[in-house]
Amino acid sequence: MKRYTGKSVVEGIAVGRIYWYKKQNSKVEKTEVLDVNAETERFERAVETAKEQLAVIYEHARRNLGEDHAMIFEIHKTMLEDKNYLDTVKNVIEEGFNGEYAVSVAEEQFTEMFASMDDEYMKARVADIGDISKRLINILAGIGEDGIQTEEPVIVVAEDLTPSETVKMDKDKVLAFVTVKGSSNSHTAILARSMNLPALVNTQMELTEEMNGKMAVVDGLNGEFMIEPEEDILEEMITRKTQWTADLTGLEQLKGKENVTHDGRRINLYANIGDVNDVDAALEADAGGIGLFRSEFLYLGRNDYPSEEEQFESYKAVLEKMNGKKVIIRTLDIGADKKVDYFKLEPEENPAMGYRAIRICLDRPELFITQLRAIYRASAYGTVAIMFPMIVSVDEIIRIKEIVGQVKEQLLAEGFRMGEVELGIMVETPAAAVISDQLAKEVDFFSIGTNDLTQYTLAVDRQNQKLEGTCDTHHPAVLRLIQMTVENGHREGIWVGICGELAADTGLTHTFLDMGVDELSVSAVNVLKVRKAIRDI
Ligand code: PEP
Ligand code: MG
Numbered sequence: 302m303k304r305y306t307g308k309s310v311v312e313g314i315a316v317g318r319i320y321w322y323k324k325q326n327s328k329v330e331k332t333e334v335l336d337v338n339a340e341t342e343r344f345e346r347a348v349e350t351a352k353e354q355l356a357v358i359y360e361h362a363r364r365n366l367g368e369d370h371a372m373i374f375e376i377h378k379t380m381l382e383d384k385n386y387l388d389t390v391k392n393v394i395e396e397g398f399n400g401e402y403a404v405s406v407a408e409e410q411f412t413e414m415f416a417s418m419d420d421e422y423m424k425a426r427v428a429d430i431g432d433i434s435k436r437l438i439n440i441l442a443g444i445g446e447d448g449i450q451t452e453e454p455v456i457v458v459a460e461d462l463t464p465s466e467t468v469k470m471d472k473d474k475v476l477a478f479v480t481v482k483g484s485s486n487s488h489t490a491i492l493a494r495s496m497n498l499p500a501l502v503n504t505q506m507e508l509t510e511e512m513n514g515k516m517a518v519v520d521g522l523n524g525e526f527m528i529e530p531e532e533d534i535l536e537e538m539i540t541r542k543t544q545w546t547a548d549l550t551g552l553e554q555l556k557g558k559e560n561v562t563h564d565g566r567r568i569n570l571y572a573n574i575g576d577v578n579d580v581d582a583a584l585e586a587d588a589g590g591i592g593l594f595r596s597e598f599l600y601l602g603r604n605d606y607p608s609e610e611e612q613f614e615s616y617k618a619v620l621e622k623m624n625g626k627k628v629i630i631r632t633l634d635i636g637a638d639k640k641v642d643y644f645k646l647e648p649e650e651n652p653a654m655g656y657r658a659i660r661i662c663l664d665r666p667e668l669f670i671t672q673l674r675a676i677y678r679a680s681a682y683g684t685v686a687i688m689f690p691m692i693v694s695v696d697e698i699i700r701i702k703e704i705v706g707q708v709k710e711q712l713l714a715e716g717f718r719m720g721e722v723e724l725g726i727m728v729e730t731p732a733a734a735v736i737s738d739q740l741a742k743e744v745d746f747f748s749i750g751t752n753d754l755t756q757y758t759l760a761v762d763r764q765n766q767k768l769e770g771t772c773d774t775h776h777p778a779v780l781r782l783i784q785m786t787v788e789n790g791h792r793e794g795i796w797v798g799i800c801g802e803l804a805a806d807t808g809l810t811h812t813f814l815d816m817g818v819d820e821l822s823v824s825a826v827n828v829l830k831v832r833k834a835i836r837d838i
Pocket of ligand 1: 491593595634729749750751752753754800801802
C-alpha cells in the first residue's frame with residue numbers, strides 16, 4: 302500500500318478506482334511498454350470508444366445541424382476503420398512503444414502523405430487525421446473531451462483542476478477528488494464541496510501511469526490517500542465510511558428544525574450554489590434559501606456567452622425549485638482563477654487583483670445588461686436578491702444602480718413582469734469593509750465574502766497551497782473587519798450575512814452570533830452541521 306497525506310477540503314470517505322485526469326494540453330510522451338499485446342488491446346478499445354463517441358456526436362449534429370454538417374463525423378468513423386492507419390499504429394506498438402506515441406507517429410506519417418497529394422479533397426483530410434488522432438490520444442491518456450470517460454464512478458486524481466474542468470465532470474461518475482496542487486479556498490475545492498464529494502488538495506505525491514485504475518481510499522476526514530490498501534485497512538475504512546454515514550444520519554434529525562440557540566437567538570441559514578443542479582442538495586439539506594448563487598459558473602465550461610434566454614431559464618428554474626424561498630444571485634465574478642477563453646482576457650501579473658468581477662461588468666455593460674435583464678425577468682417567478690462582487694467604492698454602486706434602473710425601465714416598456722428585488726453587495730475587499738458605513742446607505746444588504754476578504758487582508762493568495770499553513774483563518778484582522786461591517790450595516794438598518802467558506806467554520810459560529818450576523822450561507826453539505834452548532838449554543 303502507498304499512503305499519502307493531503308489537505309482535506311471536503312469530509313467523507315470514498316473507496317474506488319483511480320482515474321488520472323490529465324490536462325488537455327499534455328504532450329504525448331514516448332514510453333516503452335513491456336506487454337505489447339496488452340497495449341495493442343488498450344489501443345483497440347480506444348478505437349471502439351472513439352467510434353462510440355463519434356456515433357453520439359454524429360446523431361447530435363444531425364439533429365441540430367442537419368445531415369450535411371453531421372457527415373464529417375461519419376467520415377471520421379470510417380477513417381478509424383482504415384486498415385493502413387490502424388496497422389501503422391499497431392506496428393509502432395509492436396516495436397515496444399505506448400499507444401499514445403504510436404498514434405502520434407501514425408498521425409505524422411498520414412498528415413505528410415495527405416498534405417503532399419495534388420487532389421484538394423485529399424489534402425483537406427489532413428485536419429481529419431489530426432482530429433481522429435487527437436481523439437484517440439485523449440482517450441488513451443484518459444483525457445475526456447467532456448469531463449471524464451468512465452463507466453463506473455472513480456476517484457479523480459489530477460495535478461490540479463480548474464473550475465472549468467471540474468464543472469464539466471459528470472457528478473455521478475466521480476467518487477472523490479485528489480489533487481497535487483490546490484488550496485482549500487480555491488473554487489475547485491468549493492465546487493467539490495457543492496458536489497458533496499470527499500476531496501484532498503495539496504497531496505504530497507508524484508502522479509504515475511501505474512496509479513491509473515488501482516483501488517484506492519480517500520479519507521477526507523484525516524486527509525489521507527491510500528493506494529492499494531491492505532485488506533484489513535480497506536475493511537476498517539469501509540466500517541468508518543458506514544459510521545460517517547450514520548453520523549450524517551444523526552444530523553438528518555435536524556431537518557425541519559429552527560436555527561435557534563438555547564437563549565432564543567435566530568439566524569438565517571442558507572446554501573451556496575453554482576447552478577440549478579445544486580438546488581436539490583440545498584433543499585435536501587433544508588437550507589432556508591440560497592445565500593450565494595455563483596452565477597459565473599453558468600459561463601464556465603462552454604465556448605460562448607450564455608444568452609439572455611439561457612440565463613433567464615436557469616435563474617427561473619432555480620427560483621421555481623426554491624418555491625418562494627429567497628435566492629441571492631451574485632452577478633458575474635469571472636476572472637482570477639475562473640477563466641473563460643471566450644472572454645479573451647489578457648494575461649495579468651496579478652489576476653486576483655486585476656480585471657475581474659464587477660470591473661468587467663462595468664467596463665463591458667452589454668454583458669452586464671444581458672445578465673441583469675435575465676435576472677429581472679426571472680424575478681417574476683420567486684424571491685430574488687442580487688448582489689455585486691468585488692465592490693471597493695460608493696461610485697461603483699451608483700453606476701450599478703444607474704444601469705439597473707435602465708434595465709428595469711426597458712423591461713417594463715417591453716411588458717415584462719418583475720418582482721421586488723433587494724440589491725446588495727459582497728463585502729470581500731478590505732476597502733468595502735472599511736467604508737461599509739458609507740456603502741450601507743446605498744444597498745439593502747451586505748454579504749461578507751470571507752474567502753477574498755481574507756486573501757486581501759492578510760495578503761495571502763487563496764490559490765497558493767504553500768501558504769495554506771501560514772494563513773490564520775481566524776485572524777483578528779479579518780474578524781474585526783467582519784464585526785465592523787455588521788455594526789455599520791445594522792446602524793443603517795440593513796441585514797448582514799456571511800457567504801464565504803468561513804461561514805461553515807463551526808469554531809466561529811458562536812462568535813458570529815455574538816457579532817450579530819443575520820445570515821450564514823454555506824455549502825449544502827454543511828447546512829445541518831452549522832444548524833447543530835447553532836442549536837448547541
Ligand atoms: C468569497 O470571496 O468569500 C466568496 C464567497 O466569493 P468567491 O469564493 O466566489 O470568490
Ligand atoms: Mg469572492
